[in-house]
Amino acid sequence: AQSVTQLDSQVPVFEEAPVELRCNYSSSVSVYLFWYVQYPNQGLQLLLKYLSGSTLVKGINGFEAEFNKSQTSFHLRKPSVHISDTAEYFCAVILRGDSSYKLIFGSGTRLLVRP
């Protein structure tokens, strides 16, 4: 069975500090990898995705993530966070070969940026 694990339910960090949100996946088949952000009372917005090629992926709002196949990880990083980055972040996968291309989500990590 496939699963996505986000070990940290909440990550508090001070403004302008770096942050890493962790994501690990388990799957018997290859996957495509995604990070979505959800601001309060809003839907999900795509931050970045890894489909193939370079393992370092850059996304919107200064975020980046690195795909590590040997560790089955796709951690999200930002070198300097802003108050406005406070939101819930979801890691997700799509299984290659899944004809419905549905997203399988992790449980989410709440990023709390403090002044």
Next chain:
Amino acid sequence: GAGVSQSPSNKVTEKGKDVELRCDPISGHTALYWYRQSLGQGLEFLIYFQGNSAPDKSGLPSDRFSAERTGGSVSTLTIQRTQQEDSAVYLCASSVRGTSTDTQYFGPGTRLTVL
């Protein structure tokens, strides 16, 4: 409109009543997804529509749940005889072609509360 829209934004109903939730995808998008976001289960896939193909209903939790998509555009998710465990935010997403590399664009969701 420019994005995925959903209505109503909030719905409060009594246990045992039927509810209908509506999704208007981005114009021209052929694929449409429904997901559910709840405290206990996180974000989970419900159903997928792609063009005129038979929908993937594998995520529907019970036969009280059904969905249709008329004219390849608007979709309605119907929950019959609602139960308290149906309380959740129901999210709709659409994508251009419904492939694994397409970005899924999410609506703001409908918050359903079953009393």
